[in-house]
Amino acid sequence: MxxxxxxxxxxxxxxxxxxxxxxxxxxxxxxxxxxxxxxxxxxxxxxxxxxxxxxxxxxxxxxxxxxxTDKHADALSIIRHSCAHLMAQAIARLHPDAQFAMGPAIDDGFYYDIALSPPLSEEDLPRIEAEMHAIVAEAIPVSHSAHPRDDAVRFFSERGQMYKAQIAAELPADQLLTIYRQGEFADLCRGPHVPNTRLLRAFKLMKTAGAYWRGDANNVMLCRVYGTAWLHDDDLRAHLHRLKEAQRRDHRTLGKQLDYFHMQDEAPGMVFWHPRGWRLWQTIEHYMRHVYIDGGYQEVKAPQVVDLSLWKRSGHWDNYKDNMFFTASENREYALKPMNCPGHIQIFKHGLRSYRALPIRYGEFGACHRDEPSGALHGIMRVRAFTQDDGHIFCTEEQIEDEVAAFHRQAMRVYRDFGFDGDSVAVKIALRPARRLGSDDVWDRAENTLRDALRKCDVQWEELPGEGAFYSPKIEYHLKDAIGREWQVGTIQADYLMPEKLGAEYVDVHSERRTPVMLHRAIVGSMERFTGILIEHYAGQLPVWLAPIQAIVLNVTDAQQAYAADVHRALLGLHLRVEIDTRNEKIGYKVREHVLQKLPYLLVVGERERAAGVVSVRTHAGQDLGTMTLDAFADHVQRECPERLGR
Structure with a gap:
């Protein structure tokens, strides 16, 4: 043209x-x-x-x-939404009496809620998927047309699609509704969709589940069929490989296999740590305690249960009470702390502070409780009771930029020590939410200060509108694990509001009382969640400095039992985490068993090792490192530890 x-x-x-x-x-x-x-x-x-x-x-x-086109950022959502219609058409062909409710695109794929008796099961999925491919091969054009609401209600009612008719009837009477058609199939939808079914190739149906109509337990239970869809077959294969890897790395399975922890119904969303798992937790805590010291933090401890009046003054009652646990005693109401910040403000307030003392940095391994919905709980990744490597910096507005920049450099070093290099860390700024405290002017200052600090560190970042906390914007750190998944862990927030609400003050250079800015910061965030991330990132094969058991001593025969015990005691004295196995079993059996436990080193002692006063060192991967003295082995392990732990 x-x-x-x-x-x-x-x-x-x-x-x-x-x-x-x-x-x-x-x-x-x-x-x-x-x-x-x-x-x-x-x-x-x-x-x-x-x-x-x-x-x-x-x-x-x-x-x-x-x-x-398929190179556009919005292409995947169109493909996935179109695949939901493709699946519905296939189900309608195989089950003409099926009624269709909602079928949106979601992360990694799509689903459709369907009323059908008996409900579909996972055994039905291969047949449905085959029919989807047949429809793709038919290359059916996809068309759409606009209709008055009442006409759309009539159209779906006459076809026996009562859920679609109900959805249409609840929309405004003067609204034109769009009906999409591909062959004999019709659906109510906003679109857009691909112009032809031949463009849908890379998909797979994944599972079935139950879902209440409109998510309300008082409504009928529908069958939900999930699928995944991608632009190209290579993308689909890569996704399925990631899912297989995620299943192999699942921290819940590995936690049981490695005897780290368990969960049970009597304490939903709370962790029962076993000795090895707690040793891992404590190793992370020990490392992070060095981080506090290196950053000039003073470690503190605030009460777990605090009178409700404090949470009302802090703003948590108005903005967060639905996620809090409450209790009462002697006609007083209390809340279990969901966050540590109000407690740290009380410590700061205990005595008049001079501007010369700022910044003041408090750190706490603070135990918090949040009333998460039961459906959101997920192993130790999403729990109701957790501990944060929490910290709060009380400073002047002029000090914010330097403090945030120092925190950023410290956080990046921590992530590197745990195995996440710079390419594996994404930095994002979560901006003001719709429901928030404070004026736009305060939010402008807080958000711009965070931006300036990241510029100072020469950092590229992404902005997340509407995702800040109700009291402040925040910088977030997202780690990409070994199979490409992102996990949000650390954060630092510039809070101008809560210190004022709770009466925190310092005396400035003119002997006038001023309210400090409070920076909320955490590097690993929830210790429980971070532990789960590490288990999955390393597929349970933790680096030797993190492994709860770094080595196990194995005797070949009963003749070396006493020597094995001496080796065990000596290595414990060298501050290594070592266990011993002197069972009357063949050495090959014991080696295989402890390899499954993913222990980094196996120290075999036979008659030659006993005579020479050494150990034979094998790695989990089967590498034979030869014989070493105990001091040499301890030095070998020490060299694998991060610098701040004394390497």
Missing amino acids: DQVSSQHPIAIALPDGSQRIFDQPVTVAALARDIGPELAKVALAGKIDGRLVELDYLIDVDANVEIV
């Missing part, structure tokens, strides 16, 4: 900065053809002034337009 001047030309701005002028309205598909035939072949949809639309959408006013 040539550029033509007219009385009312339509100017279309493209992402590369170029512009195309049309003398009459033009569809997104026609625009793509005008740009180039190759682009038209791979176009999935359009994006007009930030809104996704179908290829047949008519552009009749000046607009900024993007052509959505």
Whole structure:
């Protein structure tokens, strides 16, 4: 289509900065053809002034337009939503009496809630998936049309789709609703969708589950079928491999296999740590205690249960009470602390502070309780009782930038020591939420201060609108693990509000009382969650400095039992975490058993080792390191520890 001047030309701005002028309205598909035939072949949809639309959408006013192809950031969501319709059409062919409720795209895929008796099971999925591929091969065009609400209600009622009719009936009477059709299948949807089913290739159905209609336990239980969908087969294979790896690395399975911890119904969302698991937890705590010392923090301890009045003054009652646990005694109401910050303010307030003393840094391995929904609990990753490597810095506004920059450098060193290099750490700033305390001016200052501190460290970051805490914005640190998953761990927040609400003050250079800024900071965050992340990142094969048992001493025969006991005692005296196995079992059996326990080193003592006063050192991976004296082995282990632990 040539550029033509007219009385009312339509100017279309493209992402590369170029512009195309049309003398009459033009569809997104026609625009793509005008740009180039190759682009038209791979176009999935359009994006007009930030809104996704179908290829047949008519552009009749000046607009900024993007052509959505498989390289566009929005392509996956369109593919996944279209796959939900594809699956529904396949189920409708196989089960004509199925009624369809909701079928959205989600992270990594899609699902559809379906009313069907008997409900679908996972044994049904291969047949449904085969029918989906058959529909793809049919290359069915996907069309859509707009209808008055009452017409849409009538349309779905006549087809026996009562859930769709109910959804339509609850929308405004003057709203036009969109019905999508592909062959004999029709659905109520906002779209957009791919123009043809042939564009849907890389998908797999994953599982079935129960789901209440509209998420309400008082409503009927529907069958939910989950699937995953990707742009290309290679992406699908990679995702399925990640899922397999995630299952192999699941901290709940490994926690049981390695005898680290367990959970039980009598204490939902709370961890029963076993000796080896608690030793791992304490190793992390010991390391982080050095971090406190290196950063100039004074370790403190605040009460676990505090009168309700404090939580009302701090703002937690108004903004967080649904996530808190409460108790009472002698006609007084209390809350278990969900956070450590109000307690640290009370410590700061106990005595008049001079500006010369600032910044003051408090650290606490603070135990917190939060009333998480039972459905959200997940092993030790999402719990109701947890401990944070928490800290609070009381400082002047002028000191914020330096303190945040120092924290950033410290956090990055910690992540590196735990096995996450710079490429594995993403930095993000969570900005003001809709429900918050304080004025926009205060939030502007807090957010800009965090940005300035990251600039000082030459850090690139992503911004997350609306995801800040109710009292402050925050910098978040997200770790990418060995299989590419992101975990949010550390955070630092610039809080101008809570110190004022709780009456924290210092005396400035003019002998006037001022309110300090409080920086909330944690590097690993929840110790429980971070432990779970490490277990999964390393698939249970922890680095020797973290491993709760660094080595085990194994005797070949009963003749070396006394020598094995001497080796065990000597290595304990060298501050190594060592166990001993002198059972009357064959050495091959004992080695295999402890390899399954993922112990870093196996120290075998036979008659030659006893005579020479040495041990034969084997690694978990089967590498034979030869014989070593006990001091040499201790030095070998020590060299694998982070510097701040005395390497």
